[in-house]
Amino acid sequence: MTRLIFVTGGVVSSLGKGIAAASLAAILEARGLKITMMKLDPYLNVDPGTMSPFQHGEVYVTDDGAETDLDLGHYERFVRTHLTRRNSITTGRIYDNVIRKERRGDYLGGTVQVIPHVTDEIKHAIYTATEGFDVGLVEIGGTVGDIESLPFLEAIRQIRSERGPDRAIFLHLTLVPYIAAAGELKTKPTQHSVKELRSIGIQPDILLCRSEHPLPDGDRRKIALFTNVPEEAVISCLDVDTIYKLPLFLHEQGLDEIAIRRLRLEDKVGPADLHEWQAVVDAVEHPVDEVTIAVVGKYVDHQDAYKSIGEALRHGGLRQRTRVRLKWLESEQVETDGVSVLAGVDGILVPGGFGDRGFEGKVLTSKYAREHGVPYFGICYGMQAAVVDVLRHKAGLPGANTTEIDRHCADPAIALITEWRTASGEIERRSADSDLGGTMRLGLQECRLKPGTLAHKLYGQEVVAERHRHRYEFNNAYREAVEQAGMTISAQSMDGLLVEMVEIPSHPWFLACQAHPEFLSTPRYGHPLFTGFIEAARHAKARHTQG
Incomplete structure (x- = not known):
């Protein structure tokens, strides 16, 4: 008993x-x-x-x-x-x-x-x-x-x-x-x-x-x-x-x-x-390095909303005896004060969230990290913001957006599956009074990593499983556009239907995932993506110091 x-x-x-x-x-x-x-x-x-x-x-x-x-x-x-x-x-x-x-x-x-x-x-x-x-x-x-x-x-x-x-x-x-x-x-x-x-x-x-x-x-x-x-x-x-x-x-x-x-x-x-x-405890008390990470989210005034994010970042530092200092920034602050609020950090993480408030700040944050070579880690909404950024500013599609914010946008790069997956392959527009459609994707799901990518290198295996919590997905109609703009699709669902991770090979470290890897991070073992992100932040800091 x-x-x-x-x-x-x-x-x-x-x-x-x-x-x-x-x-x-x-x-x-x-x-x-x-x-x-x-x-x-x-x-x-x-x-x-x-x-x-x-x-x-x-x-x-x-x-x-x-x-x-x-x-x-x-x-x-x-x-x-x-x-x-x-x-x-x-x-x-x-x-x-x-x-x-x-x-x-x-x-x-x-x-x-x-x-x-x-x-x-x-x-x-x-x-x-x-x-x-x-x-x-x-x-x-x-x-x-x-x-x-x-x-x-x-x-x-x-x-x-x-x-x-x-x-x-x-x-x-x-x-x-x-x-x-x-x-x-x-x-x-x-x-x-x-x-x-x-x-x-x-x-x-x-x-x-x-x-x-x-x-x-x-x-x-x-x-x-x-x-x-x-x-x-x-x-x-x-x-x-x-x-x-x-x-x-x-x-x-x-x-x-x-x-x-x-x-x-x-x-x-x-x-x-x-x-x-x-x-x-020894790693916490005797660090050999220190980095500053900006967390640009929608709820940072109440940091318990990102409890696992903060802990996972610190875990990533523990694996290499690095103290991780967190700079919490509201994504709306990036919209009002400009990207100058991001200056001086060693890495940028954009976490998940729901709704339109602050989304443009997340897109601007992705653009800043991409153009300035700052390590960028996007999670859930942070991945969707990165995709919108690349399509708007590299692929020549200024109308790119998510239908969560604008259901009538010119290029619905992020949308409910029911909005873009139809028998004919055409994009189906949702009327204002229709049901949201789709379902929340929840829990542990496997995905297949593309060999030779940063994601594959960090995990060290071809198939991995992460926990999800989201409803909107990458619209497959824009796969070719993002790849031509320099963004690689580095992970897909096991059936190949859903985009799970993207990255930019020409960038020092730019990776975003649709899942929530923070939920599988522990202080004793960390998580490969967070450990790799903090390592990249250390290298960015070293480059900045030497420069």
Whole structure:
């Protein structure tokens, strides 16, 4: 039977439950256990796919095409398990499942209630997602005391009661604030947070105390006394300068040992082999080079919208002991202030996005990088902007655009498949009142790389797989035009229908892809495209310095 560790949070939100849970998972994996992770979010959206990036941050995509919470990105960066749609559950999805069952008559006409029907559905989701693993870490979104999270808390209380204290344990992350005026840490918020948990029948087994300063022994004893948690299980969770230190820091305090003893897994584990995490931290702390990368996007005022992009760029630097400094630029700023805002950077990355706002800034950014020999990495909308740039400014097609912005443009270089793939090969124009057509392309999909290209050199193989999240595609009617303008199509879908990557061979490093490779980057191994991009930025910086 899979052991379960339920992770809750108290006092305030944004304490870092996802990072803390992922760090414990990384240590347990390093001790030889098979680990999975899961996020339960209390909002009523079925998934975050339609939520604003300004409000919710990044939508993380799994291999099977699920649009999930960004915490799943943290999980996959810390453990080797690839997660699926089963690992991200919302209140909306739970209620949707329950209502569908009620409409089908599955409840035989009975009264459908939160208890037991909703809580049973939550428990079923947890058991399904964690089956077959040694340990499943389940993070409950929100903060203890929130009304909307109560069904999840009741469900995990029932699981503990049904499975027993050696099959399911509770880890509670809480805040111990430092009051500067008093010059001391205050434990009262933690006491109240645990009191709130206990009032609904949950007694924490382990406390992670988030604070700016180390937790004094006296405060540790006080917290243990008032919360009924053993003193050794009151763990200090200090702010760290890089999140990848946290597995080492928590291991030093014996967090994994406490969890293993409580779950009676002593006979299944070995010593923690954390040499890979030590190497990551060493690379962070002892760089031999530094580059500045401009990220020109639509949501940079809310950088959580590009969480995986930022991490993947840093991972690319770790592979070559290079510190990556990020210069976040709104693409609209390029439109209003001009391309001079891009001066002095060593590389430019244009990430994905939706809608017309700022697209022209992305096109101008591509043009600047192409004309000035600055390494350029386009992702999703960044690839589409690069194609539009080349067609407008090199192929003599000033009307080139994407139909996402202008459905009546003269040259729809980027369009829905249903707009350009017809029986006759003609471009079919969509009327203003018609359905959008097409479908969102989601999840892991293979593509074939063209031998001799930069992409093929970086990957070192002919067929690769990356995760996708987009609807609009390169219009095949413009393949010949872009290639005559000097842009090579370096990857296509396995059936040859869809363009997956483009590059400019005459440029020092210019590559763009339709997929989202940032979702498969990890601090221990990086990703070939990001590693190659940072290496190119290093060379560009060296050329500039020598010049």
